[in-house]
Amino acid sequence: MKKIMLAAFSLMLITACKEEPKRDLTVNENTEETFQTITDDVLETGVIYEANIRQYSPSGHFDEFTKDIPQLKELGVKVIWLMPIFPISETNRKATGGADSKFASEFPEAEQSKYLGSYYAVSDFTKINPEFGTIEDFRNLIKTAHDNGIYVILDWVPNHTGWDHEWISSNPEYYTQDKDGNVTYPVETDWTDVADLNYDNKDMRKEMIADMQYWLKEEGVDGFRCDVAASVPTDFWVEAIPQLRATKDIFMLAEAWEPELAKDGLFDMVYGWDTHHVMNDLAQGKKGLEAWNDRMTQIDSLYEKDDIIMNFITNHDENSWSGTISERMKDAAPLMTAFSYVIPGMPLIYSGMEYDMDYRLKFFEKDSIPKTKKTMWPLLEKLGELKNTNPALHGGKNPASYTNLDTTNAKVLAFQRAKDDHTVTFIGNFSDKDQSVSAPVTGNFKDYMNGDTIELKEEAMVLKPWAYKILTN
Secondary structure: OOOOOOHHHHHHHHHHHHHOOOOOOOOOOOOOOOOOOOOHHHHHHOEEEEEOHHHHOOOOOHHHHHOOHHHHHHOOEEEEEEOOOOOEOOOOOEOOOOOOOOEHHHOOHHHHOOEOOOOOOEOOOOOOOOOOOOHHHHHHHHHHHHHOOOEEEEEEOOOEEEOOOOHHHHOHHHEOEOOOOOEOOOOOOOOOOEEEEOOOOHHHHHHHHHHHHHHHHOOOOOEEEEOOHHHOOHHHHHHHHHHHHHHOOOEEEEOOOOHHHHOOOOOOEEEOHHHHHHHHHHHOOOOOOHHHHHHHHHHHHHOOOOOEEEEOOOOHHHHHHHOOHHHHHHHHHHHHHHHHHHOOOEEEEEOOHHHOOOOOOOOOEOOOOOOOOOOHHHHHHHHHHHHHHOHHHOOOOOOOEEEEEOOOOOOEEEEEEEEOOEEEEEEEEOOOOOEEEEOOOOEEEEEOOOOOEEEEOOOEEEEOOOOEEEEEO
16 A cells, blocks of 8 residues: 655654544444455455445345355455445435435425435444444444455545534534535535535544544444545545554545545545446447547546556446446446456446346435346356456556557457466457457467357457457466
8 A cells, every 4th residue: 555654744643643632432342453454465356345235135234234245255345335334414314316306304294204315414423324233233244344355445425414413513613604604515516415514624624534543443444435535625635544544554445536636645546437438438329439548548648557446337326316237238238347347447346236236226215226146146256256366457556457459340349458477358349230350369268258268360250249258368
């Protein structure tokens, strides 16, 4: 992991510790540093899983997710990202989203209890949402994950709090206020269920960092996925992340694309939003493969070699607001899934994706994912094994190379990933029609997905619509 080791900064850390506000927190006295902290090797081969605890099971409890963690190991998962596990504010609790969003209180009283609100309207950063269980249930989840060699990061919400957070009454200066001194919600959003935090206030910053430290020091979590990270001043992350890294080796994911957030030991991984949008456009026939080549050029120009990009075909926002995988990608979904694993970066699995979920999960109400293994589970299992074991797909701090290969067909993409003596060659038909293509490489290869040994010669081959090959040496 990147570290800042300057002596002057160490002195600043000591001073910050002396000034840290007193906290009345329940300490987990059973926490032991027996599990090895996250390493660069894990990031090279990692698959990340986004866990929506509320919707993962009919009960929405930690325990139902915890018992399935050993199965996630079968999918090559190395990191679990838990969507926010904190209590949700009652005040201004949302029932619907979008331009016509409504509060739960606007509905008949008999209906209001079904609206559980947004996970991102946090009322207390140091407590567990009672919907999900107890702190002991959470600790059991962490222990089970660690016992299976899997790390756990929390979804952190630094930009705002719910309207029930104690800071609203105890420290209104922690929030953005209008000209009349009223606390406001984030500007240019419809997030009326949350109050915007004021990062000009240094005491609030200290409290925020202290709350994050609690989960690292006392509950054994392994890092954070930080919501709308680019909406928080970058200088806060410059202040906070080195302090967090001084506690233990951690994994930091920014819900942002901005390259400055990945520099100088800040976030390890950023969102591949543009990669995702290009994949949608390719699947829908809105753009051709030149858009992908442009995206790779953009990545090379914006990011440093050790910046990790998270690749995804869905996540909680995309599923609930933009559409399911099948809605957006239709018959191209298997190709795009494989593609997200073999391109540089780290692939994401979102709860339900492994079970071929084909509907939009409710965001503010209780819902539940399916639990029947169909076509996606074996595909993810196969891809996860390749990602975990083949150095040619390393996508962390010391990634494998990426080389574009000429196919003589504008509808077929081919590229090669390589590291040390290992290569993975990908050939894919990004169209809904058969495509004839000259082999971009020749020789004997293993067709990884079916285990066959094949010989590629100079003569053309035909790829069915949305078909692909992953060839190993």
